[in-house]
Amino acid sequence: MSTLKFDLKISYPDFTLEVAHAIPLEGITALFGPSGCGKSTLLRILAGLECKAEGRIEFSGEIWQSGTGHQQLAAHKRGAGYVFQDARLFPHLDVEGNLSYAERRSRHVASGIGLDQVISALDLAPLLGRRVTSLSGGERQRVAIGRTLLTRPRLLLMDEPLAALDFKRKAEILPYLERLPRAFDIPTIYVSHDIDEVARLADRMMVLRNGRLLAAGPVDVVLERLDLPGNGERFEPGVALTARIVGHDPRYRLSQLDLDDQILSVPELDAPIGTSLRLRIKARDISIATERPQGISIRNILTARIAEIAAPADAAQADLLLDIGSGRHLRARITRASVVELGLVPGADIFALVKSVTFDAPGFGAP
Amino acid sequence: MTIPDLGPLWLTLHLATLTTFILLIVGTPIAWWLSVTRWRIKAVVEAVTALPLVLPPTVLGFYMLVFFSPNSTIGGLWVDMTGTQLTFSFVGLVVASVIYSLPFTVQPLQATFETLGRAPMEAAATLRAAPFDAFLTVIVPLAARGFLTAVVLTFAHTIGEFGVVLMVGGNIPGETKVISIAIYEHVETIRYAEAHVLAAGLLAFSFMVLLFVYVMNRRFPLHVGSGA
Incomplete structure (x- = not known):
């Protein structure tokens, strides 16, 4: 090319x-x-x-x-x-x-x-x-x-x-x-x-x-990538993922997105099944749990493995890179105190709670 | 009332028109170069083009007389080439006027070009316009006000010129006897009536030209600037 x-x-x-x-x-x-x-x-x-x-x-x-x-x-x-x-x-x-x-x-x-x-x-x-x-x-x-x-x-x-x-x-x-x-x-x-x-x-x-x-x-x-400075102007750490719509649930007005092994459920999308979408998940919209939480309103709980932890000793925040399978990653920004108290280390299996997902333009077909 | 010979009037208009035309061709590139260059030599060129503003016309006229004389290098070369001489001739007057009125063309144009900045030329270049094309189709229309000012000032200043004309051109009817010289002559010979006609005519003409320019300016405001 x-x-x-x-x-x-x-x-x-x-x-x-x-x-x-x-x-x-x-x-x-x-x-x-x-x-x-x-x-x-x-x-x-x-x-x-x-x-x-x-x-x-x-x-x-x-x-x-x-x-x-x-x-x-x-x-x-x-x-x-x-x-x-x-x-x-x-x-x-x-x-x-x-x-x-x-x-x-x-x-x-x-x-x-x-x-x-x-x-x-x-x-x-x-x-x-x-x-x-x-x-x-x-x-x-x-x-x-x-x-x-x-x-x-x-x-x-x-x-x-x-x-x-x-x-x-x-x-x-x-x-x-x-x-x-x-x-x-x-x-x-x-x-x-x-x-x-x-x-x-x-x-x-x-x-x-x-x-x-x-x-x-x-x-x-x-x-x-974790090594990018996250404090750049208007730079909001997060990931952009591509996912396919695999189902709609008209009863609750939800749509299901396939992340290969895991399903992400989002408010109903006006696009046919099979459409590829670009979605973005911000690092601060991810919470971490070491056990699958019960009695919680968040619907999207993905199993993940911690790939990297960047926790500078002088910062309140820590950045985590999470492996959610099929080569896909999420980034999570949580407090450094939580990292220590939950005993999070690279390689640990955890649950990632996704609070919010943003979509790029409706109908924006990812190649 | 005595109607004076109107020859000097036509000669003056001829001289002013020709001078303005030549100065637009010569002065525009100089003004453009001054507005874009970053060379240190810029200050020198600016000072030289502004000299006619501060020098007494007699100083300018004196040096032109020296350089235009058939015995000098420049004047001699001119005689060899054209068979005519630069001193006490209409052509000599045109050359002298071009030099004398140069700042009145260059300065308003340079100021206008500098106000426009590099943005319009850059935009034109990215639209595939070659520099000369861009200059004619973007800069000239955007600098229309500057050109108008330059033309009016140059024209008016050439009409009003006296000292340099007297020294370089003398007072030859139909050749170098322009209106300011004619008025001077009428006054010297105490023919005030003729002097009045010419002087009042010049006054009225100058006023009409300026009035026209300002009315045009008001009625057709040129949209110059970023338009933000």
């Missing part, structure tokens, strides 16, 4: 970014980390917007950068579409003008993307004649995404497209974002500091911190 390979460095007086990695050119790769970790800078370097960057970028065998400054392929020749956090629509053109600005300059590109298709995918038809200054934040971002798609890009770079929006607007845009990469089949790098967005949208993720790559891999795997 073709990849985007890079080995880059950029230095500022108070900050250095040094990252080397290879990203498969398919699906969505999230660049995740707290503000100021360098994720936007990395995205800008990949787009060709930072002339001071040193190093090498290879896109599917094509050299985008080799060395510094003049050894770079100019940004407009890369075919990398960029969605800016602040949209950057051209105020002298209306919505339609902004879209056709991109469309006219990409007609030579062989691609299945057409103006009508983009307009309908993002519901832009009612906005076409509007001035961009009259658009709401969410509308503006939708137009910006449409404009970028119309550059018929080979790579889609999205720099926190939702960060400037309030909760309601975010919820309005997310469904569009979820559909797009698969509908248009463009490999995407998505920058975000919001772990919910990452878990919901991305297939794999890179975690950046202080200009370094901390971890990279499939979202499920990275989120399971």
Whole structure:
């Protein structure tokens, strides 16, 4: 499979970014980390917007950068579409003008993307004649995404497209974002500091911190890892799992999810049996019991084995990695006092009480 | 009332139009370069382009006279190439006006470009627009106000120029006798009536131009900025 390979460095007086990695050119790769970790800078370097960057970028065998400054392929020749956090629509053109600005300059590109298709995918038809200054934040971002798609890009770079929006607007845009990469089949790098967005949208993720790559891999795997600092901005430790619906119980309005050996029961889902879903379980929504509890309202009690315990001596909390069979893991965050009092050690068989499960977009089919 | 010879008026408008046109072509790249460069030499270029603002016109006129003279290198080269001379000729006046009015084109444009920042060019580049394409289709429309200001200031300043014209061009009817020189001549020869007509005409014209600009500005506010 073709990849985007890079080995880059950029230095500022108070900050250095040094990252080397290879990203498969398919699906969505999230660049995740707290503000100021360098994720936007990395995205800008990949787009060709930072002339001071040193190093090498290879896109599917094509050299985008080799060395510094003049050894770079100019940004407009890369075919990398960029969605800016602040949209950057051209105020002298209306919505339609902004879209056709991109469309006219990409007609030579062989691609299945057409103006009508983009307009309908993002519901832009009612906005076409509007001035961009009259658009709401969410509308503006939708137009910006449409404009970028119309550059018929080979790579889609999205720099926190939702960060400037309030909760309601975010919820309005997310469904569009979820559909797009698969509908248009463009490999995407998505920058975000919001772990919910990452878990919901991305297939794999890179975690950046202080200009370094901390971890990279499939979202499920990275989120399971205990050695990630859990105190990053908006970083809520937990796991993302994929499970299939195996049954519905209309009487109690519940649905059963199959975790291979164990069943998870959740409020009824509006999806047919056999549908694969991505679900997330936060570490602090897991409690531990050494014996199967009786007389308790929690329905989801999974048998598990402790794989790892991270309990720093100066912390109140301890992080546990639990093996629940078939290569699946849960993370639990409990007090260090409980670890000691219950005598929890790696290898011990315990029961994991799941208090709450979150689902990614309904109908979001895991591959 | 005596109607004065209107030749100087047309000559002045011709000179101002030509100067403004040339300065848009010459001054825009300079202003753009000044707005984006990080070189240290920037300060030197800025100081040089601003010199005409602070120097007395006589100083500028004196040096131009020296350099344009057929006996000098530049002036001599010009004579060799074109068979005409730069001093006391219309072409010489155009060159002098371009130099003299340069800051009135460069400074408003540079300020506008700096206000726009790098964002519009970056956005255009990611939309596959080459730099020159992006400049013409994004920066120029977004900087329309700056261009308007630059054109008006350059045009008006060229019309009002006197000292440099007198020193480099002299007072040759149909060649270098622009309106300010003509008014001066009328006053010197105590023909106040003609001086009045030309002076009042210039006053009315300048006022109309400025009025037009400000009315246009109000009626068609340009949406410049991030639009946030």
